[in-house]
Structure formats: structure tokens, C-alpha cells
Amino acid sequence: MVDETRRNLIKAGVVAVVGSAIGFIAVKREKLMELLKPVDKVELLSAIDREYSVYAERAKKKEAELKRWCMEEAAKLCRERGEESVECVEAKRRCDAIQVKATGPRKGVRFAMAIDLNKCIGCRRCAYACVMENNQGRNLNIEWIKVLGVERKEFPEILGSQLDYEMAPLPDTVYIPISCMHCENPPCVMVCPVRATWKESDGIVVVDYDRCIGCRYCIAACPYGARYFNWAKPVVPVLELNPNMHILGNVPRVPHVVEKCTFCIQRTRDGGVPACVEVCPVGARVFGDLNDPNSPIRRVIERYGVYTLKSEAGTNPRLFYFFGPSKPVHKQEGRR
Amino acid sequence: MRMIMLVMLAILGLISASAAAVAVAEEEELYPCEKCHLKLKLTGMKKASVYHAVNLTIGAHKGLVCADCHVPPTMSELVGGVNIVSFYKGDYKELNVVCAGCHEKTYRDYVNLVHGNKTIVCEGEVKVLVKGYKNVSYWLHLCQDYTSLSVVPAKGCVECHTPHNPHYKPLAPLPPPSRRPPPPDQSVIAYTTLGVIISSLMLIVVPFVVELEKGGRRGR
Numbered sequence: 119m120v121d122e123t124r125r126n127l128i129k130a131g132v133v134a135v136v137g138s139a140i141g142f143i144a145v146k147r148e149k150l151m152e153l154l155k156p157v158d159k160v161e162l163l164s165a166i167d168r169e170y171s172v173y174a175e176r177a178k179k180k181e182a183e184l185k186r187w188c189m190e191e192a193a194k195l196c197r198e199r200g201e202e203s204v205e206c207v208e209a210k211r212r213c214d215a216i217q218v219k220a221t222g223p224r225k226g227v228r229f230a231m232a233i234d235l236n237k238c239i240g241c242r243r244c245a246y247a248c249v250m251e252n253n254q255g256r257n258l259n260i261e262w263i264k265v266l267g268v269e270r271k272e273f274p275e276i277l278g279s280q281l282d283y284e285m286a287p288l289p290d291t292v293y294i295p296i297s298c299m300h301c302e303n304p305p306c307v308m309v310c311p312v313r314a315t316w317k318e319s320d321g322i323v324v325v326d327y328d329r330c331i332g333c334r335y336c337i338a339a340c341p342y343g344a345r346y347f348n349w350a351k352p353v354v355p356v357l358e359l360n361p362n363m364h365i366l367g368n369v370p371r372v373p374h375v376v377e378k379c380t381f382c383i384q385r386t387r388d389g390g391v392p393a394c395v396e397v398c399p400v401g402a403r404v405f406g407d408l409n410d411p412n413s414p415i416r417r418v419i420e421r422y423g424v425y426t427l428k429s430e431a432g433t434n435p436r437l438f439y440f441f442g443p444s445k446p447v448h449k450q451e452g453r454r
Numbered sequence: 455m456r457m458i459m460l461v462m463l464a465i466l467g468l469i470s471a472s473a474a475a476v477a478v479a480e481e482e483e484l485y486p487c488e489k490c491h492l493k494l495k496l497t498g499m500k501k502a503s504v505y506h507a508v509n510l511t512i513g514a515h516k517g518l519v520c521a522d523c524h525v526p527p528t529m530s531e532l533v534g535g536v537n538i539v540s541f542y543k544g545d546y547k548e549l550n551v552v553c554a555g556c557h558e559k560t561y562r563d564y565v566n567l568v569h570g571n572k573t574i575v576c577e578g579e580v581k582v583l584v585k586g587y588k589n590v591s592y593w594l595h596l597c598q599d600y601t602s603l604s605v606v607p608a609k610g611c612v613e614c615h616t617p618h619n620p621h622y623k624p625l626a627p628l629p630p631p632s633r634r635p636p637p638p639d640q641s642v643i644a645y646t647t648l649g650v651i652i653s654s655l656m657l658i659v660v661p662f663v664v665e666l667e668k669g670g671r672r673g674r
Contacts, residue, residue, distance in 0.1 A: 215596060217600055219600065219601070221601065239624040239625065239627075240627055241624070241625045241626070241627045241628060242627050242628040242629075242630070243625075243628060245628075245631070246587060246588070246590040246592065246628055247592055249586070249587045250584065250586050250587060250590075250592040250594070251592075254587075256586070256587050257635070258634060258635060259631065259632045259633065259634045259635065260634065261631050264631065281630065281631060282630035282631070283627070283630065284627065284629075284630060285627070286624070286626075286627040287624050349634075349635065349637045349638065350635065355586070357584070358584050358586040358587075360594060361596065362595070362597070362600045384600065385574060385603060388600060388601050388602065388603045389602065389603045389604055389605070390574035390603035390604075390605060391572050391574060391605050395572055396571070396572060396573050396574060396608070397592070398571070399571070399625055400622065400624075401569060401570040401571050401572070404567070404568050405572075406567075412566075414566050414567040414568045417563070417566050417568050418568055443559070443560070443563075
């Protein structure tokens, strides 16, 4: 009995030795060493050499899927309003125009935004433009941008800020629009168990909606409350659909994923500015490339200086705030 | 010979005079100033006609005089070289040179896309007004190709700031964010999960039981 056990053990040992020897000879040493290398932080945070062909493929599939869905919805609309109606024609044209892009980050670009708090009048036009531009579900009331009304005093307290004011701008109030800060050290990226969110090389923190499992760790980790979880399928009417889409950005979301501001990735990657920057009636928002010495954002940083929210959290945000040269508008009376 | 020359000169003079008359025809009714000022007994900065409703003793441009921007005597030409009469309803960005004369810092900011509205432009652009979320309207950019966008200043100075009183009046705020729909009830989730587990267990167990029963019958 003992002999048999010993013999079996020896057999197993010989098999293991031969197997590992074959492995040692057959597999390259470098490849083996790669397994032992610890994961680099840079690799974790920025996927510089991420293969965008994967996303391009997925974007193509998504585009076909969306077009099919859109045509179905348009057909429904046509049945309701009649084939010749303006809505029907417009919906069909909008469906044809749908483009899902997978534009990769340009090399040597680092996006940042700055908001002039002297100019901001708290009108919330940015929040609404964001909803429209990013195809957010109209049924979920998710707004990626929130505008805080904070009392203007020596130590302004974010905790006592107002979200639901109806009169603006009031004297002695600073309006602070907040959204995703696109941090350099994003805590949300670090806690994600499936690596569904990461920081791109141009500074945009993106979410891969297909990979997100909806665990909401990132929502708990974000110090700015910038991430939102959709509890139901977002409903977007066809006539309000923005046909300019990016697979990592404003493509209509599947239910039960986390979504957030992407600096309007579908616009900025192709040379535009985010919708909130465009729509701001007072021009309080400035957007640009930090690495370009002639960009608007560099001009703001060099001339006026900027600060960030919750700098003590060590997140190093890329959404800056500054007090510009103009007189605060708040001296005038508020409007309803 | 001399007579002919004189006649020629006279004709030339007449032609040029008539041309000048056409050019100033639109301003004729406003000029000379005494036409109104004497009739209305106005003195100094106070003006009464529609064109003259500007009061430079108040407002953000307080202390300036008309001639700081409008070149006398016709007043239709601005200091930057733009003529208002010929410009009428053109691109307002042409008038920026007037403002840039004094507000150089702000103008630099404006050119560098720091001050003022910015907008994106693309090829074959159509702007569509969409009324969407909570009935708030939004201008949607519909382009042929979304891969080549560029950013430009959206408006000229005078489109936001009235030149005669450049204070910007704040807009009314849009409605505050509404409450988000509550997440599904916890008990519903719990019962659903329990139901799924039980039914899957049934799916696994039932074939075994059926098989056993079959076997038992066969055995008998």
C-alpha cells in the first residue's frame, strides 16, 4: 500500500518535472517574466496604446442596431401622424444621419475646462444642453451637470449649497456648476472591479457601457458625486436624438450602467467644444488643450490663475474654476 | 477750346455732385443737427428722436461722447472704419474693431475663445431647433461629417452688449432638477431573485426525479 502511494507520487513528480522542462524550453523566457511583472500604474490609468479597432467594430454594430431601432420608432411615428407629416420625414432623416464613432485620442492632447465664477449666472442652460447633446433618458431625470448656489462669504461652504433655487442670479451668491472633474488620479477608476472605466491619454475619463456590471463602486468612490446609475431603460424620442455619437460617450445607454460627463467626447475628439461651453449664454466656460500654449485654457491659467474643488482629496481635477476679470453679474437683481 | 474744357468740367462736377447726393440721401433727414436741435430746443447730451434716444450720462459707457465712436460730421462712420449705413444688418463681428479700440484685453480674450460665446462649425451644417427635455429648446448641429469640427466665436460684441449701454442683463434660470425616479423596491428584487433560484433548482432536480421514477417502474 505504502509502496503504491510512493510509486504514484514519484510518477506525478516525474510528469511535473518533464512538463515544466518542456514548458521552460518551449515558452520564451521573456513571456514567462512578463507574468511576474507587477501591473504598471500608467498602464492602469491610461490606455495609450489601446486598440481602437475593437471599439470601431463595436461602434459599427451599434450603429446598425440603433438605425434599426430608430427606423422602427420612425415607422410608429409615421403611422400616428401620417406619411407626409413633417415629423415623419424629419425622423427618417435623423435616423439616416446616425453616426457612431470610435475616434481615438490624439497624441499629445490633454483636455481641460475652466469655469468663470464671476460670470456664471446659474441659469442651468448647460445642464439642459448636456441632456440633449448626450442622448440622456428623458424618463430618468439624470443631469450630468449640477449647478450649486453657494453663499459668497469668506469660507464658502459647499455643504450648505442650494441645488433647487428658482431665482437667479442673486446678490452674494456664487454659482458653481459641477460635473465630472476628469481627475488625474481618478478614484472611480481605481475601484472598478472589471476595468470598465479608465482615463484616456487625452485626459477624458470614459465608461465602457458594455463592460460595466453596475456594481456602483465608482459612485461611492467619486468625491464629487459626478456619476449616475440608470435604474431603467433610458427613453429618448427619435425626433430629439443627436445623431453625432461616440461609442464611449453619448450612444444611448443600455439599462443598469453607470454614466457620466465625457467632455462631449463626440465633439472634442474631432476638434469641437462641449455642448455646455457652446450653450453658455455668458461665455463663462473655457475649454482647451493643456499642452497647446495658444489654447484658451492656457490663457486662463496664465492670466487669471485657477483653482479646483476638493483639492485635499488628492484627485487633481481637470475641471478648473477661476474668478475672471469682469465684474460679478450678481450685483443686479435676480430674475425668475 | 477753353469753352469746351469748361463745359466738360461742369458736366463732371454735376455727375460727382449727384453721386454724393445719393450717398448721403439716407442721412439727409438727420443732418444738419440744428434741424432737430433747434426745433426741439435740445442742448448737450439729451436727445429725443429714435436715433438719438441714447443717454450717455448714465449706463456703462457713462462719460463717453458720441464722437468717441462715431466719426463726425455724418456720424455714420465708426472709428474702426465701418460705415453703419452700408453695414446695416451685416455680420456683427465686423463691428468688433470699434470695441477693440478701448477694450483691448477683453478683445484678446475674445479672439482666443476665452471671453464670449463659442460655437462649432462643420461642413454642410444645418442647425435644427429641438424642443426636448422639460420643453427646453436646443440647437442641434446636423453635419454631413462629424469628424472635422472647428471652433469660432459665435457672436459679435454688440450682439450681447448694447453698444450704448453694454451691461449684460442676466437670463432667467431654467427649472431646477427634478427628483429622480426611485430605484425598484427592495422586496420585489428579493422575491424575484428567490423565484429565479427556486425555479432553476426545480429545472435541475425535476429531470432527476422523473428519471428515477422511470427507472423504478422499469425495475418493477
